[in-house]
Amino acid sequence: MSGYRVANLDEIEQITDGREPWRPIRHHFGIESFGINAWTAADAGDRIINEHDETDDGNEELYVVTQGHAVFELDGERRDAPTGTLVYVRPNVKRTAFAEEPGTTILAVGGVPGEAYQPDGWEIWAPLRALYEAGDHTAVVERGREVIEANPQYAVPMYKLACCEALTGRTTESIEHLRQAIERQGRLREFAKQDSDLDPLRDEPAFKELVGG
Numbered sequence: 782m783s784g785y786r787v788a789n790l791d792e793i794e795q796i797t798d799g800r801e802p803w804r805p806i807r808h809h810f811g812i813e814s815f816g817i818n819a820w821t822a823a824d825a826g827d828r829i830i831n832e833h834d835e836t837d838d839g840n841e842e843l844y845v846v847t848q849g850h851a852v853f854e855l856d857g858e859r860r861d862a863p864t865g866t867l868v869y870v871r872p873n874v875k876r877t878a879f880a881e882e883p884g885t886t887i888l889a890v891g892g893v894p895g896e897a898y899q900p901d902g903w904e905i906w907a908p909l910r911a912l913y914e915a916g917d918h919t920a921v922v923e924r925g926r927e928v929i930e931a932n933p934q935y936a937v938p939m940y941k942l943a944c945c946e947a948l949t950g951r952t953t954e955s956i957e958h959l960r961q962a963i964e965r966q967g968r969l970r971e972f973a974k975q976d977s978d979l980d981p982l983r984d985e986p987a988f989k990e991l992v993g994g
Contacts (some may be wrong), residue, residue, distance in 0.1 A: 786810055790819055790886070796904065799911035800831045805904040806888075815898050816840070816891045822849070822880030829887050832877035835870075842891040844868040844878070849885025853878045901966065902935020909941070918945040929958075936966035944978035955979075956987045963991065 793804040803820045806812070820829045829851060835842065844853070844867070851862040854877050855870065862868060862878070870876050878887060892898050909925045912918075922945050929938045940962035946955035959979070963970050973979055973992045982988040 790821075793819075795821075796907055798907035799914070801828055807900065808902075808904040813898070813900055816900070817889065819847075819886060819888050820878075821884060821886040824883050825880055825885075827880045828877060829880055829885060830876065830878040830889070832875065834875045835872040835891070839872050839893045839896075840891040841872055841894055842870050842876075842889055844870065845888040845890075847886050847888050849883070850881035851878045851885050851887060852881055899966065900935065901937040902932060902939075903937055905929060905932050905935055906938040906941050909938075913941065913945065918948040921945040922949060922951065933961060934965070936962045936969060939965070940969050940972070944976065947979050947981045950981070952982060952985060955982060956985065956991065959988075960991055 788809065790804060790806075793806060793809045795802040795804055797803070801820060803818050806817045806819055807815070822829045830844070830853075832854075844862075846862045846864055846866045846868075848864060850864065851866070853860045853862050853868050854875075855868070856875050860868065905928060906925075909921050912920045912924070922942065925938070925942055925945075929935075929942045933939065939958050943955045943959035943962060946952075946958060959973060959982075963973070970992055979988070
């Protein structure tokens with residue numbers, strides 16, 4: 782097997798979570814040491830980067846405008862960003878970006894300071910997010926189980942699948958998938974203790990043993 786791979790950005794299929802579509806570069810190449818993705822706007826005026834901060838995850842991010850012209854909003858402050866601009870953003874800063882030209886492309890690289898990068902598989906979960914937000918948990922299970930089980934190395938999609946199984950009465954499957962998620966990412970145990978999606982499991986002895994209370 783070759784020690785390198787080459788791809789044009791257009792060869793990486795866009796995916797979306799119902800907001801701004803992006804190309805999952807990290808997932809495409811199977812990169813495990815850092816997060817990297819790309820967003821491209823179809824038209825001028827399009828939002829390219831979802832408005833968000835990284836307070837919960839602690840990620841710091843570097844955005845690189847590789848094509849076109851963007852405008853960033855950083856904690857409400859607008860910053861012009863033509864091709865070649867680099868924008869570094871700390872976790873607590875609210876950020877978003879808009880295209881000034883069609884085809885504007887932004888590359889984003891991120892990670893948590895002082896921690897080894899650990900892929901969580903949000904690329905796998907993204908296409909199911911809109912169904913989850915709409916409350917169609919049965920559809921998430923039916924459409925997502927196969928792809929999530931085919932990528933068991935990712936903790937977050939497995940955790941989300943467990944939540945939807947709990948909400949649809951699939952108790953045994955939910956606890957097993959929750960166990961797998963926690964084994965891969967221990968911090969999810971604390972989320973599980975408070976997550977209302979998992980309330981249907983609270984009285985189950987196996988769940989109590991798994992989350993520790």
